[in-house]
Amino acid sequence: MLSALAEGSYPAVEPDPQATHVILIVSEAAGAAQDASTVSSYRVLRNGSLQVLDGAVPLTETAACWVAIPQNGRFAYVTNAGSGTVSGISIGRRGGLELLDEDGVTGVTGEGSTPMGSVEVPTTANGMAAL
Secondary structure, three states, X not given: OHHHOOOXXXXXXXXXXXOOOEEEEEEEOHHHOOOOOEEEEEXXXXXXXXXXXXXXXXXXXXXXXXXXXXXXXXXXXXXXXXXXXXXXXEEOOOOOEEEOOOOOXXXXXXXXXXXXXXXXXXXXXXXXXXX
């Protein structure tokens, strides 16, 4: 049901350590409006539908784009192309999201940069993310 995501949203998946469910992390660029980007988390249900876990958490940055999740699944990093920054987010066990830095800036990449580029997510035989 990813077609329900807004244009300008960029998803990444974070597998649960017990593999009982999948959490989807989505950056929302808000049409590149200044300081309006957000990030949300969803549980992917067995029937393929999405359940909102934590919606529209403000990043206070511009043009959120790519999301990267390290293998431990505890954090997400969002590039903000319009701000030239990276926002770090802690992912709670139940999918709650919290900024690592109050101002939304965990790192600075430079204005207009897209440091992560296109990332292909590896999958298992059943189509689940293998991160």
